[in-house]
Amino acid sequence: MLFNSDxxxxxxxxxxxxxxxxLGSLGKIRLAIATLVLASLTYYAWWNxxxxxxxxxxxLTNYIMGVAIQRRLLQxxxxxPILITxxxxxxxxxxxxxxxxFFVDSLNAGSGANIELAPIILPLAISFFTFxxxxxxxxxxxxxxxxxxxxxxxxxxxxxxxxxxxxxVHHKEMMPQxxxxxxGRFKLANLVAGGMxxxxxxxxxVVLADNVAPLATQLFNAAAAxxxxxxxxxxxxxxxxxxxxxxxxxxYSDMAIGIAHMFGIxxxxxxxxxxxxxxxxxxxxxxHMTLSRFLRDYLYIPLGGxxxxxGRRYANMMVVMLLGGLWHGAGWNFVIWGGLHGLYLGINHGxxxxxxxxxxxxxxxxxxxxxxxxxxxxxxxxxFRAENLDAALSVLASLTGxxxxxxxxxSGFLGQxxxxxxxxxxxxxxxxxxxxxxxxxxxxFMNVDGAPKYRAESEKPLARWLRWRLGPAYAIGLAxxxxxxxxxxxxPSEFIYYQF
Amino acid sequence: MSLSTINSEADKxxxxxxxxxxxxxxxxxxxxxxxxxxxxxxxxxxxQARFLLVDKPGFNQVKTTLETNNRKGKTxxxxxxxxxxxxxxxxxxxxxxxxxxxPLNDGxxxxxxxKAASMYEIRRLAEYAMxxxxxxxxxxxxxxxxxxxxxxxxxDFSDSPLAETVSLPSVVRYLISLQTLRESLAxxxxxxxxxxxxxxxxxxxxxxxxxxxxxxxxDTILRRYSTGQYNRYVSGDLHLQHLAALLQKLIAAxxxxxxxxxxxxxxxxxxxxxxxLINEYEDWKRSLVQIFAEANQDLPEQxxxxxxxxxxYSEITTEKxxxxxxxxxxxxxSDSSHANPNVGQIMINxxxxxxxxxxxxxxxxGVRLTADNIETVIEQTRLDSARYxxxxxxxxxxxxxMLRNNPETARKFKH
Numbered sequence: 001m002l003f004n005s006d007x008x009x010x011x012x013x014x015x016x017x018x019x020x021x022x023l024g025s026l027g028k029i030r031l032a033i034a035t036l037v038l039a040s041l042t043y044y045a046w047w048n049x050x051x052x053x054x055x056x057x058x059x060l061t062n063y064i065m066g067v068a069i070q071r072r073l074l075q076x077x078x079x080x081p082i083l084i085t086x087x088x089x090x091x092x093x094x095x096x097x098x099x100x101x102f103f104v105d106s107l108n109a110g111s112g113a114n115i116e117l118a119p120i121i122l123p124l125a126i127s128f129f130t131f132x133x134x135x136x137x138x139x140x141x142x143x144x145x146x147x148x149x150x151x152x153x154x155x156x157x158x159x160x161x162x163x164x165x166x167x168x169v170h171h172k173e174m175m176p177q178x179x180x181x182x183x184g185r186f187k188l189a190n191l192v193a194g195g196m197x198x199x200x201x202x203x204x205x206v207v208l209a210d211n212v213a214p215l216a217t218q219l220f221n222a223a224a225a226x227x228x229x230x231x232x233x234x235x236x237x238x239x240x241x242x243x244x245x246x247x248x249x250x251x252y253s254d255m256a257i258g259i260a261h262m263f264g265i266x267x268x269x270x271x272x273x274x275x276x277x278x279x280x281x282x283x284x285x286x287x288h289m290t291l292s293r294f295l296r297d298y299l300y301i302p303l304g305g306x307x308x309x310x311g312r313r314y315a316n317m318m319v320v321m322l323l324g325g326l327w328h329g330a331g332w333n334f335v336i337w338g339g340l341h342g343l344y345l346g347i348n349h350g351x352x353x354x355x356x357x358x359x360x361x362x363x364x365x366x367x368x369x370x371x372x373x374x375x376x377x378x379x380x381x382x383x384f385r386a387e388n389l390d391a392a393l394s395v396l397a398s399l400t401g402x403x404x405x406x407x408x409x410x411s412g413f414l415g416q417x418x419x420x421x422x423x424x425x426x427x428x429x430x431x432x433x434x435x436x437x438x439x440x441x442x443x444x445f446m447n448v449d450g451a452p453k454y455r456a457e458s459e460k461p462l463a464r465w466l467r468w469r470l471g472p473a474y475a476i477g478l479a480x481x482x483x484x485x486x487x488x489x490x491x492p493s494e495f496i497y498y499q500f
Numbered sequence: 501m502s503l504s505t506i507n508s509e510a511d512k513x514x515x516x517x518x519x520x521x522x523x524x525x526x527x528x529x530x531x532x533x534x535x536x537x538x539x540x541x542x543x544x545x546x547x548q549a550r551f552l553l554v555d556k557p558g559f560n561q562v563k564t565t566l567e568t569n570n571r572k573g574k575t576x577x578x579x580x581x582x583x584x585x586x587x588x589x590x591x592x593x594x595x596x597x598x599x600x601x602x603p604l605n606d607g608x609x610x611x612x613x614x615k616a617a618s619m620y621e622i623r624r625l626a627e628y629a630m631x632x633x634x635x636x637x638x639x640x641x642x643x644x645x646x647x648x649x650x651x652x653x654x655x656d657f658s659d660s661p662l663a664e665t666v667s668l669p670s671v672v673r674y675l676i677s678l679q680t681l682r683e684s685l686a687x688x689x690x691x692x693x694x695x696x697x698x699x700x701x702x703x704x705x706x707x708x709x710x711x712x713x714x715x716x717x718x719d720t721i722l723r724r725y726s727t728g729q730y731n732r733y734v735s736g737d738l739h740l741q742h743l744a745a746l747l748q749k750l751i752a753a754x755x756x757x758x759x760x761x762x763x764x765x766x767x768x769x770x771x772x773x774x775x776x777l778i779n780e781y782e783d784w785k786r787s788l789v790q791i792f793a794e795a796n797q798d799l800p801e802q803x804x805x806x807x808x809x810x811x812x813y814s815e816i817t818t819e820k821x822x823x824x825x826x827x828x829x830x831x832x833x834s835d836s837s838h839a840n841p842n843v844g845q846i847m848i849n850x851x852x853x854x855x856x857x858x859x860x861x862x863x864x865x866g867v868r869l870t871a872d873n874i875e876t877v878i879e880q881t882r883l884d885s886a887r888y889x890x891x892x893x894x895x896x897x898x899x900x901x902m903l904r905n906n907p908e909t910a911r912k913f914k915h
Contacts, residue, residue: 006669188520192527470519475526482527483534487678 001046003255004206004489012043017191017262024184032184033151036263040160044124051123054093059157061089062133063150066140070148079141086137094130097123102330125164127327129157131291135298136171145171152178161259165252167270167290177265187264193445194261196468196478200438201254203485209247210488212428215421216241216385223394224387231405232416234398236425241385242378243428246275249288254438257446266447269439275377275432278369280344281352283377291327295320310353317349318342328384333392337383344376370433436463443467539675547683549576550659550674557691564690565683569594571621571660574612574703578629579661585609586629587703589641590617592762592837596844597639599702603852611703616654619646619739623746624662630753638750639851640759642743642788642807644772644781645729649736704841715824717835718767722899725837726771727908735780740787747795747805757805758851759792760866761785763843765836766817766888767895773885774899775909782878785809789874809877810847810866813884821895 001008016039023032045052065086072079095103097120104117136156139145147153156174157163177183219237222229229237253270260267270289277283284292300320306313318339325338379396386392397403407413439446440463468474543551545560549572555561561580566573578586585608587597594613599605612625622640629635645651657663659670674680750757772778788807796804811817816832816839832843848854850866867877889896903909 006673188517188524192520192524470523472523472526475523476530479527479530480534482531483538484678486535487538487676487681490673490677490679 001043003252003259004202006489009489012039013259013262020184020263021186025186029184030151033155033178036160037151037154037158040155040158040163043160044158044163047124048121054097054123054126055129055158058090058093058129058133059154060150062086062137062157063147063153065089065137066147066153069137069140070146073141073143083137083141087134090130090134090137094126096120097126099326099330106332128166128168129163131294131298131327132168133157135168135294138298139171145175147171147175149179159260159265161256161263161265162267165249165256166288167253167256167268168294169267169290170293173268174265182264185264190264191262193442194258194263196258197261197438197442197446198255198258199478199482199485200441201251201256201258202489203481204247204251204254206485206488208428208431209244209251212240212247212424213244215425216244219395220385220387220391223391223398226394229395229398229403229405230416231398231401231407232413232422233418234395234405236418236421238378238382238395238399239425239429240421242275242374242381243425243432245381245384246271246432247428250438261445268447271437272439273432273437275374276370277373278366279373280341280348280376283373284341284345291324295324299323314346314349317345321345333383333386333389336389336392337380340380340383344380374433434462436460436466441466441468535676538677538681542675542677542680542684545684545687547680547687548572548659548674549579549661550671552661558694559691560687562691563687565686568703569615571614571625571654571656571662574614574625575628575661577610577703578612578625579632581610583608583610583629583633584635585637585639586626586633586635587611587613587639587641588622588626589613589639589762590643590646591615592643592764592839593639593641593844594704595834595838596762596841597641597848598704598841598844600841601845601848602854604848609702613641613703614654616651617646618648618651618653619742619746621653621657621662622646623742624664626746627749628662630749630755635750635753635755637756637758639848640757641762642759643762643764644784645725645733647735647739647743647784648729648732649734649738650732651729714822714826714828714830714833714835718765718821718833719836719898719902721835721837722767722771723902723906725768726775726903727906730771730775730777731909733777733780735784740791743788744791744795747791751795751799751803751805754803756803758808759788759805760808760847760851761788761811761869763810763814763817763839763847763866765819765821765833765839766813766885767821767836767899769811769813769881769885770889770896771899774896774903785869785878786874789869789871792869793871806851807869808847808851808866809869810843810850812867812877812881813888814865816843816846816865818888 001012003009016035019035019039020032023029023035041052041055044055065082068082069079069086072082101117101120104115107113108115136145136147140147147156152175155178156169156171159169159174162169216237219229219233220241222233250271257267257269268290272286272289274283274287277286300316303316303319304312305316308316319342321338321342322335323338325334325336325341328334328337379399382395382399383389383392386395394403398405407416445468468478544554546552546554547560547563547565549563549566563573563576566576568574568577585604587593587599587610590613592613594611594615597604597611597613599609599611612629614621614625617625619642626638653663658667659674747757769778769781772781792805792807819830819832821836822828822830832839834840846865867873869877
């Protein structure tokens with residue numbers, strides 16, 4: 001069941017909201033929470049009921065491990081073995097379902113062996129709920145959280161708005177909300193504001209991402225088939241994918257935040273206009289922010305972070321980004337994508353060490369930094385999207401003119417351009433680079449704690465002028481946006497991050 | 501966190517329910533009005549011809565954005581244009597019967613055959629045609645797969661006027677849709693300009709063949725049948741009853757019926773044999789003969805429905821399939837299932853007793869099936885099959901390997 005499917009929009013979501021708030025208004029809070037857990041499990045099982053025992057087993061095992069760690073800590077006995085067992089359990093689960101085929105294929109290719117392993121279907125959301133629960137176990141071990149309520153823990157893991165593709169939430173930011181006084185209490189403002197955020201996300205997905213997607217698909221299919229690619233075609237296709245993945249994933253995140261808001265639950269931000277970043281460090285503070293947070297807190301810092309000297313710092317960064325790449329998918333193209341970002345981060349940190357961090361940039365310098373960052377990110381997306389390494393190299397060669405496809409003159413280049421495609425890409429690029437993002441538009445109705453530059457950017461004239469207000473003009477504008485979205489809805493396409 | 505609606509218990513201005521209610525009222529009423537306007541406009545123009553509330557020349561009568569070779573397109577043509585002869589059947593007839601030679605090239609003939617049609621759909625379409633046309637002749641292609649009781653109708657059937665029930669979600673999707681709005685505007689524009697002509701289309705599916713190995717096209721279709729229609733084939737009376745009912749109606753309306761079993765390449769007969777379906781196939785032929793005999797009972801010769809069989813082993817249906825690296829087109833076939841219009845013309849000539857020097861083969865092609873010769877024809881087909889298998893061992897081995905290598909068909913593969 002996808003957020004953009006009619007069964008979700010017109011049956012599942014309204015029914016779940018209705019039941020949740022009816023039980024809440026009767027004071028049956030635990031039943032209301034149980035309804036949310038049940039709805040979340042239904043949502044998960046809709047894709048493939050066979051994997052329901054997997055998520056239930058994983059949730060229950062981690063809960064038991066968490067309780068055992070808490071007990072040991074209270075008794076003053078060693079809890080580390082349980083923590084290690086718990087982390088190993090989660091990694092084994094993820095390793096088997098996500099990486100076993102990749103590992104065997106790589107081994108066969110590298111050693112000439114002929115080990116056979118039947119294809120294992122990747123269970124939906126396993127990367128997300130595994131990471132979330134590893135973080136939980138570590139937090140419990142460090143004494144940051146305590147949880148003994150299985151129902152609330154079950155909701156923390158399975159809460160359907162963020163179950164499939166994040167945001168990856170911290171136990172400490174969710175449990176107080178599940179245990180709070182306001183849970184289950186209906187507030188029209190929550191429903192309406194959540195609905196607005198949801199429809200902005202849905203608009204990004206079905207109107208922006210899905211319309212630009214065919215341009216990217218066309219390019220990468222041509223590359224996979226070994227076809228010759230025009231210079232202009234390559235640029236438009238790669239830009240199209242750069243925009244597609246942003247609007248697709250940030251649209252999904254907005255929808256998740258919006259749905260949770262309708263239930264009175266605040267989820268952390270996951271995107272903060274990443275293509276406005278002025279450096280790769282800045283980019284990773286704006287792109288998939290909850291993953292960056294996880295990798296920093298549970299991988300980079302435990303590896304030693306920047307505490308063990310510059311050499312270890314760069315090595316740690318590279319390890320984190322390589323594993324981050326591998327987390328996205330079991331394939332060498334994802335590893336290369338992660339490695340490239342590790343390299344970019346190394347260069348960015350090295351530059352800062354050499355030149356210092358400027359307090360502020362001049363307008364031109366800022367524009368150059370933005371452009372350079374955008375291009376670096378765009379080039380890396382080629383590896384992320386391409387079918388295989390050959391296809392990625394072919395696209396990069398076409399993009400740089402190394403494939404012998406560079407047009408001889410400007411008129412030759414202009415002649416190659418597909419005008420409607422170029423207009424579409426230019427329009428979407430302008431939105432990504434210059435328009436206020438969802439949280440700048442919705443302001444106080446979104447959790448902006450994780451967005452350090454939010455305040456400054458939201459005070460810019462355009463953002464202030466456009467900021468949502470409780471008035472008829474905004475109601476009419478958003479209603480028209482909703483109408484366009486609904487009218488474009490009828491052929492739901494999957495979200496890119498569902499595959500991870 | 502700074503979430504006023506979620507966390508704040510204070511009664512901020514933004515939390516006042518009346519303001520939110522007013523906002524919601526503005527929002528919902530705008531949304532409803534926008535959706536209603538688009539839905540209303542789409543319902544009136546109706547570019548896919550689903551409701552026909554308004555059917556006005558120069559406004560929306562001709563549905564220019566409608567694809568002509570699907571259920572909606574063909575029903576539109578049958579409603580709006582004038583024919584005395586129609587072709588019914590599956591894609592085999594849609595591709596083979598080209599209507600560009602006598603006696604069908606008089607502009608009064610229409611190929612209403614539908615891709616992947618079941619006999620139920622064919623009956624519905626024939627009844628629809630009888631409502632809107634004064635038919636004299638029906639050429640009815642009968643294919644074994646159209647009698648699969650597991651297949652009732654194809655994708656676009658339920659959205660076409662042939663459907664007996666209307667699905668509310670599909671109506672909503674159709675009316676509240678930007679895609680339909682675009683089609684409505686295009687329909688309106690071309691009708692107002694007067695440049696929309698649907699009746700020039702004869703309904704024939706003219707396939708442009710690509711210069712790839714004919715063997716590839718052959719194998720692709722065979723594989724598709726082996727994992728699809730044949731793999732799921734369940735025989736039964738359902739579609740036979742539809743055929744019997746249709747024949748009765750056509751004969752009662754004084755429509756002359758020329759039915760024929762289409763000539764797929766004989767590899768299809770061999771595939772049926774390999775998949776253990778050949779007995780069902782032979783019984784199906786016997787049932788057809790019986791249904792025609794019952795329908796023709798007590799009728800004078802000139803009103804009788806005629807049944808031809810072009811599916812047997814002949815010079816045409818046993819055409820040699822080129823080697824995988826051969827780029828030449830086949831003379832008679834587009835792929836293993838679909839004969840080309842050259843074959844269609846020979847069939848038409850045979851049915852109507854015409855001489856045709858241009859594309860005729862010297863060898864006999866097709867036989868008129870009756871209760872008197874059905875067993876002889878079946879026996880002859882068996883003998884021909886044995887000869888074909890003996891003369892073409894590579895073809896049979898290739899087919900067996902295809903079945904064995906596919907997990908979906910391996911269980912049905914009898915060797």
